[in-house]
Amino acid sequence: MAPNAAHETTRVIAVSRLLVVEDDETIGSVLESSLRAHGHQVGWQRTGRGALHAASETDFDLVLLDLGLPDLDGVEVCRQLRASNPTAVLVILTARTDEMDVVVGLEAGADDYLTKPVRLAELLARVRAHLRRVAPVNPGAHPMLTVGDLVVDTGSRRVTVAGREMPLRAKEFDLLARLAAAPESAISRETLMAQVWDENWFGPTKTLDVHVAALRRKLAGMAAVGAVPRITTLRGHGYRLEAPRGS
Ligand code: CA
Numbered sequence: 001m002a003p004n005a006a007h008e009t010t011r012v013i014a015v016s017r018l019l020v021v022e023d024d025e026t027i028g029s030v031l032e033s034s035l036r037a038h039g040h041q042v043g044w045q046r047t048g049r050g051a052l053h054a055a056s057e058t059d060f061d062l063v064l065l066d067l068g069l070p071d072l073d074g075v076e077v078c079r080q081l082r083a084s085n086p087t088a089v090l091v092i093l094t095a096r097t098d099e100m101d102v103v104v105g106l107e108a109g110a111d112d113y114l115t116k117p118v119r120l121a122e123l124l125a126r127v128r129a130h131l132r133r134v135a136p137v138n139p140g141a142h143p144m145l146t147v148g149d150l151v152v153d154t155g156s157r158r159v160t161v162a163g164r165e166m167p168l169r170a171k172e173f174d175l176l177a178r179l180a181a182a183p184e185s186a187i188s189r190e191t192l193m194a195q196v197w198d199e200n201w202f203g204p205t206k207t208l209d210v211h212v213a214a215l216r217r218k219l220a221g222m223a224a225v226g227a228v229p230r231i232t233t234l235r236g237h238g239y240r241l242e243a244p245r246g247s
Helices: 025-037 048-057 074-084 099-107 120-134 170-180 189-197 206-221
Strands: 011-013 017-021 041-045 062-066 089-094 112-115 144-147 150-153 158-161 230-234 238-242
Touching (some): 017 025, 041 048, 048 074, 062 074, 074 089, 089 120, 144 170, 170 189, 170 238, 206 230
Parallel strands (some): 017 062, 062 089, 089 112
Antiparallel strands (some): 150 158, 230 238
16 A cells, blocks of 8 residues: 555655653653654663764664763763764754853754753754755655644554554554545545455445444544544545644
């Protein structure tokens, strides 16, 4: 299945590998879970040495680096990360309002900075902008399909709502992935049957209705967790996945 027919209407991004370097447990866990909920692979290190070790094993796409670390000078960590991961986007976080930290950090190879207290919405927007810049959409990669708080990971075949997993049967997953590949678009029953079940399928489509009903139940069950899209029936045609209001 290739849910890449509708890039214009879909937020398709390749999975990005992010590293959070933060010794503050509260801030670190908020950053980690928020970035995960947005479909990223996220590692979290609490020390400079841990960060350098992790970066020696993985090519990260983006690193969020707190400058005030317990073991090493954050600016020196920044310099070494830049040397070991030349293509990574480095964003420094500093509690200090001293402009010198920012200047020194940028000179040490950082691409951007955010001052604490970090506003989560701003951080997520910056991360998204950086990742879009460095990693343009690659239709060949397994896309992450995002509609509201729903994330369909077509690589791992996992579906989450605001970071919480929504277990699905194989065909339920295929159907949701097809709908999520073109949110707000009308998709005919024939198209869904052909692409989700069998290319040469000509019989009645009761099985489609059963799977849609199951998906609706499961999506409704996640409504308390986050903003979930809904599946609208288009009489005489098919279905349309609609983003939650306000998203
Ligand atoms: Ca710190």
